[in-house]
Amino acid sequence: MLRTLTAALFALTSTVAAAQTVTVYSYRQPFLVEPMLEMFTEQTGIKTQVVFAQTGLEERLNREGRLSPADVVLTTDISRLATLVEMGLTQPVESEVLSQNIPSQYRAPDNQWFALTLRTRNVYSAKDRVGPVDVSYEDLATPAFKGKICMRSGKNAYNVALIASMIAHHGEADAKTWLEGVKANLARKPQGNDRAQITAVAEGVCDYAIGNSYYFGKMLEDPKQAPYAEKVVINFPNQADRGTHVNVSGAVMAKHAKNVEGGKALMEFLSGKQAQGVYAQLNSEYPVHPEVAPSEMVASWGEFKADTLPVQELAVYHATAMKLLDEVRFDL
Structure with a gap:
């Protein structure tokens, strides 16, 4: 009886912990992603676990299937975003915050992917x-x-x-x-x-x-x-x-995400002004959020029509x- 109760409590604790953790698969480099994930955890209390890779995340997700721990996938260009969708490895995210922060030109019409930088x-x-x-x-x-x-x-x-x-x-x-x-x-x-x-x-x-x-x-x-x-x-x-x-980097919600709400919160945070400012300063990219300015150096190159x-x-x-x-x- 004691063993059964202990096992039940352990399972419950594990479930609660998982609910407070977002697992991220990322093509984006650690130096760029980690500062924003730390800010996200500080502000929300939701922890993150990150798997970094240069290639092969699509194949890994496909191989893992329903057992995949991935909640959110961060990619480096539109082709990888599209590949994830075509392989059936994503799910749509309905979010007024994402719609407000990201111009329609830079998100999928069916909300399967969202750009984060330009x-x-x-x-x-x-x-x-x-x-x-x-x-x-x-x-x-x-x-x-x-x-x-x-x-x-x-x-x-x-x-x-x-x-x-x-x-x-x-x-x-x-x-x-x-x-x-x-x-x-x-x-x-x-x-x-x-x-x-x-x-x-x-x-x-x-x-x-x-x-x-x-x-x-x-x-x-x-x-x-x-x-x-x-x-x-x-x-x-x-x-x-x-x-x-213009090309983009972006994010998707994994098809078999275990923490959809946490993943959605992370995607919304990454599209917000604070994280967009970090993207601009750390990697010389243009923010996708229209109200966030590029870094001083990038701005010195002059304005342009996209x-x-x-x-x-x-x-x-x-x-x-x-x-x-x-x-x-x-x-x-």
Whole structure:
């Protein structure tokens, strides 16, 4: 009898503890996530457990199924958000707070995913050889840029999203022609990461490069990489028409979340002004909350017009973008 009672009390205690803990699977780096999770716990009393990974979280969630401990998943771009939804690993979150904090352009129409930060896909130019330029993505495929562009793999998620935006705006045929033109204008075979493209411009390998805004910010803050970043100019493309392409990081509620209310509270907290300010300061990203300003450094790059294309459209054309990359043999 005593053993039975003890076992029952242990089970009850475990259940209560689980209800006060949110398990997070995160593609976002610990240095960025942990400060906000600590603030969340201080303000709500809800603890968090975090699993960090660079790859494979979708497969892990799928393999774990109903036994998965994950409540919330934090991702680094729209393609991963879309993949989680397509694999049936998410559930919708109905929240007035999330709807108020996040513009409709940056959340799923069915509330399956929510953006938390924004990053622009910029064109960098050599400060000494070129200077600031009024450029469009379309310009990069013209003869004036022959042999002057550096770019990472076309199949990198950030570039796939950019290509998807070109398909959304111009149609598949024109997007393919554009992609062929950009490939013809590359100074070297696609390689490296976004920081490597900025470094290549600084070293004279090319005059222009494509890269995300927050990598530029991180380089400026790194004493070893700042000398390279200081030799380039960050330019916001398509300011004369539709605006600069924007990608997102974001969050979803896991399909088999055990603590839905706690997970919802965390997502709402991450979309709020306090956490959005932390995102802005720690990672040089643009806050998704319209009332939160970017960091002083990011603001110094100037205001820009963002593409109003709903981010959901980038997911719609993801597969087509991948197909075009194969057809033009972009990385070869």
